[in-house]
Amino acid sequence: MIHYKNKEEIELMRKSASVLSAALEAVAKVLKPGMTTLEVDNLVDQFIREQGAVPSFKDYRGFPKSCCISVNDEVVHGIPNAYALKDGDIVSVDVGVYLNGFHADSAYTFAIGNVRKEVLDLMTATKAALYKGIEKAVAGNRVGDIAYAIQEHAEKERGYGVVRELVGHGLGRQLHEDPQVPNYGKRGSGPMMKEGLVIAIEPMVNLGTKDVAYMDDGWTVATRDEQPSVHYEHTVAVMKGKADVLSSFAGIEAAERANPALNANY
Template structure:
C-alpha cells in the first residue's frame, strides 16, 4: 500500500532529508586516504545523534552500523570496518535518519585522492542518471518512466551495467515503503504517481556487467566482475510540473571540492 503524505508531512520529511545531506556534507569534508570506513561511520553516528535524530540503518533488520559504506566494486550495503581508504578508491556512503517521525535517505559516491578518469566518468554518469530519473517524478507519470529514463541513459547511452537486484523505494514513517522504484524498466509501466508520494530514487551503476553477488557477511553486494560501481540517491516528493528534491547535494559538492583542494598532497 502506498502512503501519501500531506504538505505538512512532506515538510517534516524535508528536515529529515536535509539532515542526511548535512551528514554527508560532514563526511565530504573529512574523507581522506588513511581513514577507515569504521571511523567514517563513527563520525556519521555522532553527527546524527548530536542533531537530535536517530540513524535509520542502525539495527534495521539486524544491520550492525549507522551507515552503509561501499568501496570500489562494492555496490551497496557495505558494513563499515577496519578497511583503510586508499588513494584511488571510490566510496559510496548511504545514510538514513529518523527525525520527527519520518525518515530521510540519501547516498553519494566520493573519490578518494587521485581516481582514474574512467572511474570519474562512471561516477558522473551515475549522478546524471539520478537526475534523469528525478525529471520523471511527476504527477501523472508512472514509476516505469523513472526506471526507463535511468536505464536509457546509463545503459543505452553510456554503456554501463544497471543493477537489477536492488531498487529505490517509497519513504515515510517507514524506511522502506511502497512502491519499489527500479532503475530499469518500461516507459508507461508501474503505479501512477500522485501528489504526496515521496520516494528514494537511487541508481546503482556498474562499470562492467550488471551482475552482482552477496558477500559472506550477508549484507554487502558487489559486482561479479570486480569492476567499480557508483551509487547516488535523493529523497524526492512527486509534484506537478517539477519534482521536489527534499535532499540536496549542494553542500556536499562544495565540501567535496574544498576537501579535494586541501588533500592534493596525499
C-alpha cells in the same frame, strides 16, 4: 499500499533530509586516504544524534552500523570496518535519518585522491542518471518512466551495467514503503504517481556488467566481475510539474571541492 504525504508531512521529511545531507557534508569535509570506513560511520552516527535524530539503518533488520559504506566493487550495503581508504578508491556512503516520525534516505559516492578517468566518468554518468530519473518524478507519470530514464542514460547511452536486484523505494514513517522504484524498465509501466508520494531514487551503476554477488557477511553486495560500482540517491517528493528534491548535494559538493583529498578529480 502506497502512503501519500500531506504538505506538513513532507516538510517534516525535508527536515530529516536536511540533517542527512548535512551529515554527508560533514563526511566530505574530512574524508581522506587512511580514514577507515568505521571512522566515517562513527562520525555520521555522532553527527545525526547531535541533531536530535536517529540513524535509520542502525539495527534495521539486524544491520550493525549506522551507514552502509561500500568501496570500489561493492555496490551497496557494505558494513563499516577497519578498512583504510586508499588513493584511487571510490566510496559510497549511504545514510538514513529518522526525525519527527519520518525517514529520509540519501547516498553519495566520493572519489579518494587520484581516481581513474573511466571511473570518474562512471560517477558523472550515474549522478546524471539520478537527475534524469528525478525529472520524471512528477504527478501523472508512472514509476516506469523514472526507471526508463535512468536505464536509458546509464546503460543504453553510456554502456554501463544497471543493477537489477536492488531498487529504490517509497519512504516515510517506514524506511521502506511501496512502491519499488527500479533503475530499469519500460516507459508507461508501473504504478501511476500522485502528488504526495515520497520516494528514494537511487541508481546503482557498474563499470562492467550488471551482475552482482552477495558476500558472506549477509549484507554486502558486490559486482560479479569486480569492476567498480557507483551509487547516488536522493529523497524526492512527487509534485505536479516538477519533483521536489528533499535531500541536497549542494553542501556535499562544495565541501568535496574544498577538500584537497577529494579535489584532485575536479
